[in-house]
Amino acid sequence: MNDVLQQTLEQHRLKHLARFSPDQIAILVQATQLGEEALARALLPLAQQKARVPVSDFTVGAIAIGGSGHWYLGANMEIAGQPLSSALHAEQSAIGHAALFDERYIEKVIVSATPCGHCRQFMLELDQDSLMLVLPQENFMLSELLPHAFGPADLNQSYGMLNGPAGNLVAxxxxxxxxxxxxxxxxxxxxxxxxAPYSKNRAGVALLLSDGQLCLGRYLENVAFNPSLGPMQLALSQLFLRGYQPKDIKRAFIAEAAAKVQQADAAEQLLASISSITLEKAQF
Ligand SMILES: [Zn+2]
Structure with missing residues (x-):
C-alpha cells in the first residue's frame, strides 16, 4: 500500500478517528494518484474492517462525504443476543457519523454492497433527491433506486434528517x-x-470511555418508522468504528424528551448485551 496512505491510516488508528478531513483527502488523492471516487472505493475495506457481524458474517463498509468535504466511515453492526431490528447498516452508520459532526448535507455515499431497501428508505429521510450513491459497479441517484417512494412529505414533513431545527430541552x-x-x-x-419530527422523542446518548473520550449517539427518525436509528445504536457504532471495545465504557447516559415513543428501554437492553455498566437516564 502507498506509504502516505499507510501513515495516515496508522495516525487514525492511534487517535481513534474514523473520518478524514478535506486536507487529508487532498494529500491522499495526490499521494495515491487516485481520483476521489477511486480513493473512496480504496478506503472501503478499511471501513469494512470495523464491521461487527456475529450473526451474518457479512461485512459492509460505507463512506459518507459531507457537504463540508469531510469523509465519514461507516460499517454494519450486529449485536448477539438482540433482535435483528437492533442491527445497524453501514450506510446508517456512515450517515449517522456525519450527523454527529453536524453535517447538513451529504454529497455522496460510497458503499461496498448494493444498499438494501431499509437503507434506501433511511437515506430518503435526508430529503435530497440528488443524493449520489457510488456502488461497486455503477453510480445511481437515490431517486433511481427508490422510485415512487413514501417520503417525509407524505407525513407533511418539510425538512430532512440533517437540516432541521434544534430542540430546546433544558437541564x-x-x-x-x-x-x-x-x-x-x-x-x-x-x-x-x-x-424526531414524527414522535417528538428527541434523544441522545453519551458514553464516557476509560481514556476520557466520549462516544455519542443521537436519534435519527424515519417516516417509515422501522428504519429509525436509535441513539444507543449510533453510539455503539461509533465505539467500534473508532477502535474501542465495550470494556472501555465507564459511564453511559441517555437523555430524551417525554413522548409517546421512548428510547431508554431499548438502549438499556442493547448496552446490557455488551457491557455491565448501568445506563443512567433522564427525561426532559
Ligand atoms: Zn442496508
Whole structure:
C-alpha cells in the first residue's frame, strides 16, 4: 500500500478517528494518484474492517462525504443476543457519523454492497433527491433506486434528517439530573441535535470511555418508522468504528424528551448485551 496512505491510516488508528478531513483527502488523492471516487472505493475495506457481524458474517463498509468535504466511515453492526431490528447498516452508520459532526448535507455515499431497501428508505429521510450513491459497479441517484417512494412529505414533513431545527430541552430545574454532570449535558446536546419530527422523542446518548473520550449517539427518525436509528445504536457504532471495545465504557447516559415513543428501554437492553455498566437516564 502507498506509504502516505499507510501513515495516515496508522495516525487514525492511534487517535481513534474514523473520518478524514478535506486536507487529508487532498494529500491522499495526490499521494495515491487516485481520483476521489477511486480513493473512496480504496478506503472501503478499511471501513469494512470495523464491521461487527456475529450473526451474518457479512461485512459492509460505507463512506459518507459531507457537504463540508469531510469523509465519514461507516460499517454494519450486529449485536448477539438482540433482535435483528437492533442491527445497524453501514450506510446508517456512515450517515449517522456525519450527523454527529453536524453535517447538513451529504454529497455522496460510497458503499461496498448494493444498499438494501431499509437503507434506501433511511437515506430518503435526508430529503435530497440528488443524493449520489457510488456502488461497486455503477453510480445511481437515490431517486433511481427508490422510485415512487413514501417520503417525509407524505407525513407533511418539510425538512430532512440533517437540516432541521434544534430542540430546546433544558437541564435547569429538572430534578432527575445533576447540572454539574458533563456527561448528562453531552447526552442532552445530542438529544437537542437529534431528529424526531414524527414522535417528538428527541434523544441522545453519551458514553464516557476509560481514556476520557466520549462516544455519542443521537436519534435519527424515519417516516417509515422501522428504519429509525436509535441513539444507543449510533453510539455503539461509533465505539467500534473508532477502535474501542465495550470494556472501555465507564459511564453511559441517555437523555430524551417525554413522548409517546421512548428510547431508554431499548438502549438499556442493547448496552446490557455488551457491557455491565448501568445506563443512567433522564427525561426532559
Ligand atoms: Zn442496508
Amino acid at each position: 435547569a430545574g429538572n430534578p432527575q439530573v445533576d447540572t454539574h454532570d458533563a456527561l448528562m449535558f453531552a447526552a442532552l446536546d445530542e438529544a437537542n441535535a437529534s431528529y
